[in-house]
Amino acid sequence: xxxxxxxxxxxxxxxxxxxxxxxxxxxxxxxxxxxxxxxxxxxxxxxxxxxxxxxxxxxxxxxxxxxxxxxxxxxxxxxxxxxxxxxxxxxxxxxxxxxxxxxxxxxxxxxxxxxxxxxxxxxxxxxxxxxxxxxxxxxxxxxxxxxxxxxxxxxxxxxxxxxxxxxxxxxxxxxxxxxxxxxxxxxxxxxxxxxxxxxxxxxxxxxxxxxxxxxxxxxxxxxxxxxxxxxxxxxxxxxxxxxxxxxxxxxxxxxxx
Numbered sequence: 001x002x003x004x005x006x007x008x009x010x011x012x013x014x015x016x017x018x019x020x021x022x023x024x025x026x027x028x029x030x031x032x033x034x035x036x037x038x039x040x041x042x043x044x045x046x047x048x049x050x051x052x053x054x055x056x057x058x059x060x061x062x063x064x065x066x067x068x069x070x071x072x073x074x075x076x077x078x079x080x081x082x083x084x085x086x087x088x089x090x091x092x093x094x095x096x097x098x099x100x101x102x103x104x105x106x107x108x109x110x111x112x113x114x115x116x117x118x119x120x121x122x123x124x125x126x127x128x129x130x131x132x133x134x135x136x137x138x139x140x141x142x143x144x145x146x147x148x149x150x151x152x153x154x155x156x157x158x159x160x161x162x163x164x165x166x167x168x169x170x171x172x173x174x175x176x177x178x179x180x181x182x183x184x185x186x187x188x189x190x191x192x193x194x195x196x197x198x199x200x201x202x203x204x205x206x207x208x209x210x211x212x213x214x215x216x217x218x219x220x221x222x223x224x225x226x227x228x229x230x231x232x233x234x235x236x237x238x239x240x241x242x243x244x245x246x247x248x249x250x251x252x253x254x255x256x257x
Contacts (some may be wrong), residue, residue, distance in 0.1 A: 002171060008011045008038050010113050010170045015121045017043045017078050024049040026126065027059025027066060029156035035062035037163035042069040045080045050215060059132060075122070075134055076196065083117035083189040084108070084232075087130055087138035088158055094132075095222055098230060102162055104140045106169030112171065117189050121162055123155050133254075136222055137192070139229040187234040194238050198227055198245075205245045208252055 002010070002210060018032055021027055027049055031042060042065050049055070051066045053222075056060075059066055069169060072078045079085050086105060100108065107235055109119055124130035144161055202222050206212035212220055233241070 004038075007170055008040075009169070011038045011166060012040060013113050013117070014039055014109070014119045014121065014166055015041045015043050015078070015082065016163070017045060017075070017120050018047070018155070019045045019122065019134065020046040020048055020125050020153070023127055024052045024055040025058045026154070026156045026189075027069075028055035028060075028063075029052060029063040029154075030054075030123075030210065031059040031065040031069075033156055033160035034065055034163055037167040039150075039163050039166065040065055040068075041072050042066070044069050044071045045075050045078050046073055048073065061084045067221060075137060076192070078133070079120050079137060080191065081118055081123075082120035082192045084112050084140075084190055085120045085122065085138045085229075086140045087135045087251040088124065089121045089130065089135055089141040090160070095161060095226065096136070097135065097226060100140055100142050102142055102144055103257060104166040105140070106165040109166060110169040112189075114216065115185060118191075120192075121159075121166075126155055130174070136225055137196075172230070185234060187236040190235050190238040191234050194235060195228060195233070196203055198238050198241055199228065201242055201245050205248055208249065208255075 016039060017029065018027070018030060021030075021044065027044070027047070034042060035038065051069070055066060056063045070078075077202070086100075091098075100246065111118060121142075122134070142162065144153060144158060199221065203212065204223065206220075207214050
């Protein structure tokens with residue numbers, strides 16, 4: 001069993017990301033939920049609420065998490081250094097995405113953390129959650145099962161549930177647990193920023209070779225994103241792919257203006 005210091009160190013690799021939160025009380029309640037379970041890294045994306053007296057009161061002595069929260073204008077900026085991004089979703093999507101329960105997510109996180117990977121848990125707006133475009137930035141989606149007759153879950157409650165599962169996954173992890181691939185991996189997983197850069201490079205290359213029509217892209221790049229996020233490439237693999245794309249770009253004839 002890990003001691004408290006080791007548990008806190010492992011959980012410090014997890015960011016709780018709240019997108020455009022509108023109620024300051026939810027900020028405070030989220031901070032309290034995090035501190036209860038030993039998480040400390042809160043990221044606020046374009047918050048509509050401020051850290052006011054209500055937020056401090058609802059935090060109930062967890063205001064240090066609020067005062068140290070990182071505030072960023074976009075979700076892409078919030079996720080830039082994350083190796084595994086998990087979005088909370090209550091709705092089915094037109095294009096299926098890998099979907100886990102909170103307990104299943106805990107198992108994935110327990111194998112990702114020992115390798116030094118950073119995890120981002122992304123929570124959407126109180127009114128309508130995360131958009132399709134935001135969910136597509138996530139490797140996995142997690143769905144919290146609720147009673148069919150009353151499925152509405154407050155964002156701070158959702159954060160409490162997932163933070164509990166993260167703590168449970170860390171405290172129950174055996175030191176003999178094998179990593180996700182059964183062996184020690186040689187390179188860390190690509191960050192969101194690195195993967196996103198490769199996908200932008202790929203998209204431009206597909207346009208340049210006339211495989212992708214930018215005027216009618218349909219769902220091609222969404223499906224390519226899903227493919228690469230599901231594959232979870234490491235940083236060396238991303239560099240190889242970028243090198244291949246760069247070589248293709250060099251071989252293309254110049255386009256007429």
